[in-house]
Amino acid sequence: MSTSLHYNDDVKNFYGINEKGFNNNEPPPYLLQFENSNDILTYTKDIDNDCLNQIKNLAKLKIVKGHIAILPDVHLGKGIIIGSVFLTKDFIIPNGVGVDIGCGILCLKINNLKKKNLNDKNINNIYNMIKRNIPLSFDYHDKEIFDSKMRFDQLIRKHGSKNISSIIKSKHFKQLGTLGGGNHFIEIGYDASSMSEGGGEKVDRSSARKASCISRFPNDHGGRDSEDDAHQDYEESDIYVLIHSGSRNIGKTTAEFYDVLASEESKMKRNDLAYLDLRKEDGQNYLKDMKLCLEYAKCNRIYMMKIIEKVIYDEVKCTLNWENCINIHHNFCNHELVSYVDNNNEIKKEYMFVTRKGATSSKKDELGIIPGNMKVGSYIVKGKGNMLSYSSCSHGCGRILSRTKAKQLIHQNDFVNIMRGIRCDTNNKIRDEAPQAYKNLNDVLKNQDSLIHVVKRLIPLINIKGF
Template identity: 35%
Template sequence: MPIKKILNGNGKDVPVKIYTDTIDHGAINQLKNIAKLPIIHSHIAAMPDVHMGIGATVGSVIPTLNAIIPAAVGVDIGCGMNAVRLSIKASQLPDHLKPLREAIERAVPVGAGAHSQVSARAQACKPLEKGLAQLFERHPTLLKMLRQPHATWVKQMGTLGSGNHFIELCVDESDDVWIMLHSGSRGIGNAIGRYFIQQAKRDMQGHMQHLPDKDLAYFSEGSPHFNDYVVAVNWAQEYARVNRQEMMGLVLRAIAPHLPEFDVSHEAINCHHNYVQQEFHYGEQVFVTRKGAISARQDELGIIPGSMGTRSYIVRGKGSEESFCSCSHGAGRVMSRGKAKQLFSRKDLEEQTRGVECRKDKGVLDEIPGAYKDIDQVMAHQNDLVEVVHTLKQLVCVKG
């Protein structure tokens, strides 16, 4: 389905091209604010899962010239997906799936949890140590934001986190079994994000009156902290990628005793959906921030998860330049976590996750499928951007 709405098409601000006809007023206002910034290149693209965020809109693709907006990247830097296909069929799974869920929960700390021993994760963290030490040396205030910083970031390697992060066992349209997970850069990425968002506000203190939203403060190339932020955000994105890789290994080892012998026959992708990187678009080298969006270059594979009771998709990009070669990162929320807890009950959660082995208590009520957009409608709105390769239905879901 082509672009549904264009904002600012005839005004002085850059256009906003929106790939859905269902968007809340808060998100529209945020997109209009971003479009006022002098650093935006060509236009802004809003994906079908677009909804209001903090400062910048979730589900937006923001190309900037010689500048980056730290709050657009956000605090869960490098948050994204990883999925692998196993060499077994759904018919080979055990009749009772609870032991599989419990095995995963024992192997992978969730929520604010971390591994108990530094040594257990030290090998995976070793290639990242030098870069973090240099970052702390240049920004000692960042170091103070973390309690026991070395132990924290090392122990959290290979952990899930909270909120909408998850680990799932799924089956596809051919009854092949997949493992899919969603996580980011954990506490260290959060600290880096919060620190540099505040630093951008301080650096722009004399210009804040010209910003439509103080959370849109940005670093320009040549400014005192631009290069430091680029180094820091790239470090956090790599930490998030390795975190998912480590977690996937833990999950596979945890479920192996409960399944027939299997191989990992295919890795779909290990992709970010909250990140920034340099790309070439519309004649310029720009910084593309995807805040709740994934890269969908021609023939590039990606992962678009639904909610914990619906479907997810492995997709292949079509390389649409108008979307800056991007697509949605998921279903997208239609209500806040607080509203979901008020509106739905535990019984609603049980009904909406029927057939899925998962927690069904009030602790995950804010992640109920009813709090999200219809994933099939989201997919229909972006058939110009991606094609579906596999449709996944979850059988086991571990929530953060």
């Protein structure tokens, strides 16, 4: 690793970091340099060797421009690091977007509903009815819901390339309004910042953490003081619904289809860093079909939310606030105006393709969601538009245990005990999603203080996962 920098003053000011590199004592980001490699700016020092090797492989790829931003929830991916943001000009890496194209989060507030209005019976009924009406894991609807067939056909006509007929399957329109499995979730929770922070708007991160996390939620791997003590001050808090899901099987088949083409074109192995030339037909077709999957993913979350709205209305006669919804992706590539340092150590400002692999867009004043684990809930955040991360922030808190290691190291009783107080599944099949498998959410937020403002902290009452 090189720590001898020969940048001009403009570049030093652009980076705005200590020249000592990774081992300095300054707040993030930290600068990493390797021989024949793009610069790497990382918002965490907690990077193991396997992750570092994936980062280095990406940074040495000739098609990548500027520095690579590594976010604090970084963890190992299949061929490419999760929690990364990078630039390309004339090329795109299908595996960089990944198999769950458009995976993201939809968040809405429930109108005229406070925490005090939800009793245990309401919570249990809502939980059961959501699970009854929204297919989980590999399941899907046995027939059209709402206008799903018409909407699916519209997406294909508007965005699909000539390759789409080789990608789509008959079940894809029936998967609109379905959750999937893994780390996908449906969550209903209360605003834990509203009581102490005057409604929760524009809450400073440090004050939100002090009010919502340290005193009552000291261990953001999942531990809390007593549940009564944790919840007692929030009876007047608003209630929110969050859905984390993506493009389901159509995203997977699209990614795999183009990864094969990319491997053939770039002469690189599959499920790695194979790329397509955007000046050629296959590259343009990928952009079209990726856009289709992004719109599909947004629509999928909306259909689930419509189902949930009916469940909530039937139980407590409340609707959802659709006017102020947040519906965002964190696996996607977008053409954006960015500033970066080129190979001649000069600052350039131009439109580039920004690939966010497990990363949330955080442009100036843009709202986003950073979920933690199934115990500690999520943050609503507002972007600062920091170009060092290409206006991006983390998409979650990131895993510290692989799914295999989590199953080996986390005892089932510990999983059950840590989830007490939340209506949720603690089935052995989702033990790899236990809170102990994830990084500390407070640490992840602290490391990206220069990227986002915290707006709200949402604490779960209900959590639903597929298995």
